[in-house]
Amino acid sequence: MQPTLLNFINGHAVTAASGRTFDRLSSADGTLVQRVSEAGEAEVAAAVAAARHALRGPWGTMDIAARANLLHKLADALDSKTDQLLRAEIADTGKPVALAQGLDIPRGAANFRVFIDMVKAAHEASYRTSTPDGRGALNYTLRRPKGVIAVICPWNLPFLNVTWKLGPALACGNTVVVKPSEETPTTATMLAQIAKEAGIPDGVINVVHGFGPNSAGEFLTRHPEVAAITFTGETRTGTAIMKAAAEGTRPVSFELGGKNAGIVFADCDFDAAVDGIMRSAFLNSGQVCLGTERVYVERPVFDRFVAAMKERAQALVIGDPMDPGTTFGPLISQEHRDKVLAYFRRAVDEGATVVTGGGVPAMPTTLANGAWVQPTIWTGLDDSASVMREEIFGPCCNIAPFDSEDEVIRRANDTRYGLSTTVWTQNLARAHRVAERIDVGLVWINSWWLRDLRTPFGGSGLSGIGREGGEHSLDFYSETRTVCVKL
Ligand code: NAD
DSSP states (O other), X not given: OOOOBOEEETTEEEOOTTOOEEEEEOTTTOOEEEEEEOOOXXXXXXXXXXXXXXXXXXXXXXXXXXHHHHHHXXXXXXXXXXXXXXXXXXXXXXXXXXXXIIIIHHHHHHHHHHXXXXXXXXXXXXXXXXXXXXXXXXXXXXXXXXXXXXXXXXXXXXXXXXXXXXXXXXXXXXXXXXXXXXXXXXXXXXXXXXXXXXXXXXXXXXXXXXXXXXXXXXXXXXXXXXXXXXXXXXXXXXXXHHHHHHTTTOOEEEEOOOOEEEEEOTTXXXXXHHHHHHHHHHGGGGOOTTXXXXXXXXXXXXXXXXXXXXXXXXXXXXXXXXXXXXXXXXXXXXXXXXXXXXXXXXXXXXXXXXXXXXXXXXXXXXXXXXXXXXXXXXEOOOTTSHHHHSOOOSSEEEEEEEOOHHHHHXXXXXXXXXXXXXXXXXXXXHHHHHHHHSOSSEEEESOSSOOOTTSOBOOEETTEESOBSHHHHHHHHEEXXXXXXXX
16 A cells, blocks of 8 residues: 555645545555545645745746746656556546546646647737827736636546646646545645656645545635635536635636537448447546537437447446556446446436446456446437436436437537537538537537647536636636736
């Protein structure tokens, strides 16, 4: 077992004064991965104070070129520690090595580089104003850091998500206190340590561990010296955080849940559509906010599509996350597995036909205590079924036939979530028409989760508030000041 994972405050590993710890168990085999020191109110206050100090001192006063230089060093250092980060991320999440290696870990350095370059290139506006004396005035805008940012992260993409927020937050000159998920505390802590080694001043990145209510998450979001909160997680947690943010009218940026539709028209490239919907339903064992749990397929290709999906789901390789051949890992925890299995049972109660899966796979004894479930496909669920309306966040989808474009748009939009949709068609005009009429923040045509980090990312309805990505991140993580100079 590793030594206890400590909080990281003002450049130092800190044990909570209470001595309280919690255990992180392996998703894959149930063994103890890590004991974690649980921050109390005092540690959270110390972390915010350290962040305030760094903001007023070395970091806040640093010239942008020097700050960019340090952040580039951090990105390079992250690249040089790929193996350590990879091992830690897999131990925390159980995700297959091929996935973590291809997606999660490389996105860390990329998230820093893209926002450093954007901040360096960001323009500040200027306007000339006429005045009665004829001499005029010059107005210009300055982007200033917002202050201490609270960064609250989920467990499904821990390193990708924390760097997605820290890249722009730090590039804009803020300091941060991160509260990683209690399920996946390690890579955020490693990031803070690596940043220190790369020369980022103490107090710029602080990490506190613990849970949400009445623990580090709540202590942090309620702290009056936190200037803004960026949160990714469940919609109902967003509601609680928003209440905390209301005190002091602090701004929030929320990336929340989804109940995303995949739409497959009969004129699609069939194999590409099967590939795309497979990935969107089963990547990361369905634990992706952008994942597809509702699939609508135009009737002429419905039976063929269901058969192809069944074959592909049954061919997923369930097994040891460290095996490069594994394509399907466990769920994050036994608690999450209980929730997903309850939905599997409810789907049958609500009238589903189980095409494949629906239970727990037989695993070798070494993995028997992991949080495994089978990749699961249903047909026959009515759009009004609770399984079709609530986010499950597991490896499952219902496939339903449709007969017209209007019908499928109405059905896809029949949800209070509004994160993303993936649409498969070779008819260009239809693709644009549908993209315009689906009420979501992100539409992928003949693709899924293909990201350019300069584009806005986020959802509408229950799926979020605001957008991050590109200039939208710069807007959230900076405060615009107008300076007016009488000439
Ligand atoms: P969660 O809401 O349970 O927890 C997220 C974080 O919030 C954790 O760090 C948790 O400790 C903290 N937290 C919980 N209650 C809190 C409170 N009252 N005050 C402050 N902090 C609190 O979410 P999760 O289960 O970790 O992640 C899964 C969810 O995240 C899914 O709903 C998924 O759709 C969503 N998600 C969304 C996106 C997106 O970009 N839209 C991306 C990834 C995940």
